[in-house]
Amino acid sequence: SGPLSVKDLAEKMGREVSEIIKKLMLLGVMATINQEVDVDTATVVAEDFGVEVVEVEPDEDPTEIQEIEDAPETLKPRPPVVTIMGHVDHGKTSLLDVIRQTNVTASEAGGITQHIGAYQVRYNDNKITFLDTPGHEAFTAMRLRGAKSTDIAVLVVAADDGVMPQTIEAINHAKSAGVPIIVAINKMDKPGANPDHVKQQLSEHGIMPEEWGGDTIMVPVSAKQRMGIDDLLENILLVAEVMELKANPNRRAQGIVIEAQLDKGRGAVCTVLVQKGSLRVGDTILAGTCYGKVRAMTNERGEKVKVARPSMPVEILGFSEVPQAGEIIDSVEDNEARTIAEKRIAKQRVQELQSSHKITLDDIFNQI
Numbered sequence: 001s002g003p004l005s006v007k008d009l010a011e012k013m014g015r016e017v018s019e020i021i022k023k024l025m026l027l028g029v030m031a032t033i034n035q036e037v038d039v040d041t042a043t044v045v046a047e048d049f050g051v052e053v054v055e056v057e058p059d060e061d062p063t064e065i066q067e068i069e070d071a072p073e074t075l076k077p078r079p080p081v082v083t084i085m086g087h088v089d090h091g092k093t094s095l096l097d098v099i100r101q102t103n104v105t106a107s108e109a110g111g112i113t114q115h116i117g118a119y120q121v122r123y124n125d126n127k128i129t130f131l132d133t134p135g136h137e138a139f140t141a142m143r144l145r146g147a148k149s150t151d152i153a154v155l156v157v158a159a160d161d162g163v164m165p166q167t168i169e170a171i172n173h174a175k176s177a178g179v180p181i182i183v184a185i186n187k188m189d190k191p192g193a194n195p196d197h198v199k200q201q202l203s204e205h206g207i208m209p210e211e212w213g214g215d216t217i218m219v220p221v222s223a224k225q226r227m228g229i230d231d232l233l234e235n236i237l238l239v240a241e242v243m244e245l246k247a248n249p250n251r252r253a254q255g256i257v258i259e260a261q262l263d264k265g266r267g268a269v270c271t272v273l274v275q276k277g278s279l280r281v282g283d284t285i286l287a288g289t290c291y292g293k294v295r296a297m298t299n300e301r302g303e304k305v306k307v308a309r310p311s312m313p314v315e316i317l318g319f320s321e322v323p324q325a326g327e328i329i330d331s332v333e334d335n336e337a338r339t340i341a342e343k344r345i346a347k348q349r350v351q352e353l354q355s356s357h358k359i360t361l362d363d364i365f366n367q368i
């Protein structure tokens, strides 16, 4: 589609330009050979000549990367991506620590998660990727962009504290994203622990435990005493197995920016979850309006990685600017990155102008 001249129209219909001009004159339109005609006029002319007019798809959005359709035979099993969610202080990071056998909580400022971490663990020859959320902002940002980062949500509820506002928020996020929930009833070691009360409260929010005839697995755990962790991991793998998670590893990479910040020495440092394809050192990458070339990749243990396959989180260096968390990252052709990034910037400017224009229009009139 796009603008069509009288000459184009004649060519498309296999007619002489003069015939088209004549027809246009009969319609009251005085046109020259290079004059552009609008869609409605072109349609009337074409139909008068007995040419059928079919509506074509609008032009591809030059700011979008063209989606690749992965044929079923290209899909290979991939590890589940699990997001740990729950109310503040219910033990998300502690639980993740125990799973990783490390201790991040102690090193965090004030024991509060500053940003999302992403890690992959190996359990009984199976890999599981975990994402830790600081709140739900990043999760919301991803969903707003239509990206889905998570296969399974582990909802952490402290057995002594029960369902709290952010527990309900997490339930709603998971539900609207269509992500299955596994509940980890944490802090079972505490004297005030009351798992039945937690189950009761969750039932009131539409999360019914299996043992009560519902379909949600609820596992009692204690991050502090390392209790119930195997049970939790086994249940995650059970749910994942039913989901038959797959992706094509042999295509250009696509993923999601989990977190990103500026490091004085290293520049933009960005944790990426690869979702499709394989990301390699040297790949040209694009995320939102930021682009660059993958200079180095490391895993959560700081080891160098050459290739990151689906469901693998990696820290990458090479973006010229810091992309936003929740942004989709694509590996693209060398010549595409900058062009598309610039088009995206231009589009953003237009949108900003349009929204600011509405406000300033009144101001302008007030000044007259």
Ligand code: GTP
Binding pocket: 086, 087, 088, 089, 090, 091, 092, 093, 094, 095, 105, 111, 112, 113, 133, 134, 186, 187, 188, 189, 190, 221, 222, 223, 224, 225
């Ligand atoms: P935010 O990231 O701030 O939302 O918190 P979080 O959900 O990550 O909680 P975190 O793991 O930081 O734990 C909060 C507090 O609860 C810490 O003091 C932990 O030591 C404590 N805690 C976590 N798990 C357990 C547990 O199983 N038993 C007991 N007794 N304390 C726990």
Ligand code: MG
Binding pocket: 092, 093, 094, 111, 112, 113
């Ligand atoms: Mg935390």
